[in-house]
Every structure is written in structure tokens, then in C-alpha cells.
Amino acid sequence: MNMPIKMQYFKNPKNGELTQSQLDALARELDAIKQEVLDDIGEKDAQYIRRVYSTVRYSSIAGRACLFAGWFPPAWLLGTALLGFSKIMENMELGHNVMHGQYDWMNDPKFHGSTYEWDIVGTADNWRQTHNYKHHTYTNIKGMDDDIGYGLLRLFPEQRWKPGFLLQPIYAIPFCLLFQWGVAIQNLEIGKVWFGRKTKQELKEEWKPLQTKITKQLFKDYVFFPLIAGPAALPVLAGNFVANGIRNIWTFSIIFCGHFTKDVEVFPKTVLENESRGHWYMRQIRGSSNLTGSEAFHILTGHLSHQIEHHLYPDIPARRYRKMAPKVQAVCEKYGLNYNNASLLKQYGSVIKRIAKYAFPFKK
Numbered sequence: 001m002n003m004p005i006k007m008q009y010f011k012n013p014k015n016g017e018l019t020q021s022q023l024d025a026l027a028r029e030l031d032a033i034k035q036e037v038l039d040d041i042g043e044k045d046a047q048y049i050r051r052v053y054s055t056v057r058y059s060s061i062a063g064r065a066c067l068f069a070g071w072f073p074p075a076w077l078l079g080t081a082l083l084g085f086s087k088i089m090e091n092m093e094l095g096h097n098v099m100h101g102q103y104d105w106m107n108d109p110k111f112h113g114s115t116y117e118w119d120i121v122g123t124a125d126n127w128r129q130t131h132n133y134k135h136h137t138y139t140n141i142k143g144m145d146d147d148i149g150y151g152l153l154r155l156f157p158e159q160r161w162k163p164g165f166l167l168q169p170i171y172a173i174p175f176c177l178l179f180q181w182g183v184a185i186q187n188l189e190i191g192k193v194w195f196g197r198k199t200k201q202e203l204k205e206e207w208k209p210l211q212t213k214i215t216k217q218l219f220k221d222y223v224f225f226p227l228i229a230g231p232a233a234l235p236v237l238a239g240n241f242v243a244n245g246i247r248n249i250w251t252f253s254i255i256f257c258g259h260f261t262k263d264v265e266v267f268p269k270t271v272l273e274n275e276s277r278g279h280w281y282m283r284q285i286r287g288s289s290n291l292t293g294s295e296a297f298h299i300l301t302g303h304l305s306h307q308i309e310h311h312l313y314p315d316i317p318a319r320r321y322r323k324m325a326p327k328v329q330a331v332c333e334k335y336g337l338n339y340n341n342a343s344l345l346k347q348y349g350s351v352i353k354r355i356a357k358y359a360f361p362f363k364k
Contacts, residue, residue, distance in 0.1 A: 014263060015286055015336065015337050016336030020278075022278075023279050023282060024278050026278045026281055026331065027278035030281050030312060033324055034313050037320050037324060038316070041105065041316075045103070049094070049103050049317070053094060053111075055086075056086050056089045056094055059083075059086040059089070060083060062079075062082050063078075063079045063084075063085070063239075064079065064083060066079030066082060067079035067080065067083065067225075067236045067240075070232045070234075070239055071231070071232055071235055076235050083240070083243035086243075087243055087244065087247040088247050088250050088251070088300060089300070091118060091120060091247055091251055092254070092301060092304065093302040094118075096304070097303070097317065098113055099113045100113060101113035101315050102314075102316065113128075114128075120180040120184070120247075121180050121181060121184045122181075122183045122185075123210055126186070126209075127183065129187055130146055130147070130183075130186050130187045132314075134146055134147075136311070138272075139283060139311055140259070140264070140267055140286075141271065141272070141283075142156075142266050143269055144269060147259065148266060149260075150175075152168070152175060153165075153168050153172060153175075153355060156266045156358065158266050161358075161360075165360075166359050167359070168355055169356050169359055172355050176249055176252040176253075177245055177249065178248060179248040179251055179252040184210060188206055190203065221240040222237055222240060253344070254301045254304050254305065256348075256351045257289065257291055257347040258288060258290070258307030258310075260351050261289040261347045261350045261354075262350035262354070263338055264286070264287055264288065265287055267287070271283060285312070285332060285337050285338075285339070289342070290306055290307055290308050290325070290341040291307075291341075291342070291344050292305075292342060292344075293305055293344065298322060302318060303318035303319060304318075305344075306325055308325075308328060308339065308340070308341075309328055312328065
């Protein structure tokens, strides 16, 4: 009963093995940190997310207004920057966190996880399935978590190598630039059609709501706003295109730095056999990495710069992660678990190394 619980895959030597009794104690301490926050959640959290909503709305309005004068280069630059900022905030600090159910307790349809629809080409319903359910339940479990490389990249030696991965240092670039599109089609699992595990009719039915969302988004950014801009149509179209690109690059960078850095691990399906809460907590810690930075930086990441805390407590308002982090780190140190925390530059560098290294058939 008190033998160390082993993961059966490559293990980061920075992490110690824990017995079941230690895992149970780990769970109690991490649960206590969560309960302390739950007991304090209230109006100040509601006020915060309303301010975020207003910031997204008014920065978008200001950005689009500047783009209407986009024939004047400074106005175009300012408008594109404001719109890009608005899209980042909507995607990261508003949409992502609201759809996790972090503000369901407000009983406000505007901030309810089951009804929120965000400003990207992918549908919220698809994301709730691939991310909220699959990723957060089966974090970094090979064959169950579709977010491991998004089916395009080999980032861990445990992933089976194929010759096509030799090109991943190249095609990772357009994937970064068009990241919202990768998120959009992820749940379609197009590869299953090729291998006969899904019919073309099933794919067609799954495509319909996505097609509707894509049409709506493309019309808004590349038809409606350029059209009403009149003589500034081209600057508006270009500004929308660049703003979406800025958001894609930022989102890709933060997500990859939270999941695919040097010390992050993946796990086999066997870890699910009689998995205790403590073991689940340990898997979240060993499968995540954090980013250091200022308060403004954390807000721009949607507080996913605290990916460890997010994986441990996905339904807690993300603004709380900064104060929870030192307590979580202390618990990790107590139980000999690596608290993977470094600057964006360092973590991003390790991601790039993974993309380059595992393009080849390395086994470790």
C-alpha cells in the first residue's frame, strides 16, 4: 500500500516517487488551498470579470475606430495594436476562463461557461469537449489527451515517430500563425476518416456548426468592417488580419510554454487504473509548467502563466492563481515534486528545442 507509485514512462529525475499515503496527504493539502479560495470567492471576483469584459469591448471599439483612419500609418498601428490586445484579452482572460465555469456562480448568462461563445473561428462547444473534458481529465496521457502536439507535432520521445515529423520545424510556423484554425478543427478528428474509424457522413454533420461559426467570423472581420469603412477598407482588412495573427502567435506561445517545456512529462493510459485524487494532482503538476512575469503579463496570458495552478484548479477564477502559487509551490517542495517555473524566454526556448529534437526518431 505504501510502495512508491511509479509512472512507467520516462520520469523526470527532479520528481520524487510518492507512496499512496503521501499522495493522499498531498491531495488533502492541495484541497485545503482550493477550499480557502472557494470560501472567499465573491463580489470582488464578479467585479473583476466585468472589468475584463468592459476592457475587451472598449479596446475593440477604439481599435476598430482607429482602423477606420487606417490610411494614416500611426492610426493603423494603434488600431491594430488595440484590436490585437482586445482579441488576446477576450480569448485568454475572458473566454477561456468563463468557459471553464469559473464564474458560473454569478448566474449571469454573459459569464456562464455553458453558453459563452468566443471570438475565434472554432466553436465553444467543440472546445468544451476537447479542452474542458478531454485535456483537463486526461492531462498529458498519450492516446487520450489530444492536446499533446495537437496531432501535428511530436514533442515527447514516447510519441511514435513518423517520417512526416522531419518537417515539423517548418510546419510548426504556419501552425503558430494560424493557431485558431488548429483549435477549430481539432475535435473533427479528420484522421479517423482516413483510417475508416469515422464515416464521411459523420464528419459532414460535425462540420456544419463549425462551418457556421467560420462563416460568421470571416464575414465580421473581412467583409462587414472593411465594407463599412469605405475608402479605408484595405487598411481595416489588413488590421483585422494582423490582429488575428497577433492573437494566434501569443496564444500558441503561452499554451505551448505551459505544456511542452523541458521538464514536462507524458503518461501511459495505465496511470488511470485506480487513480486516486492525489495521483491525479501529481500528474497535473508533472505535466505542466509556469511562467514568471509581471501582473500585466499574467493578465495577458489569462493567468495561464500559472498553468500548474490552472491544471490543479481549472474551475477557480484564474485571477486567484497568483496568490495560490506560493502555497502550491511550498507543497510541491514538501513532497519532492518539481515546480516547473521560468521566464517566457527560457520556457519558449525549451519548446523550440523539443520541436527540433523530436522531429527526429530520438527515444529520450
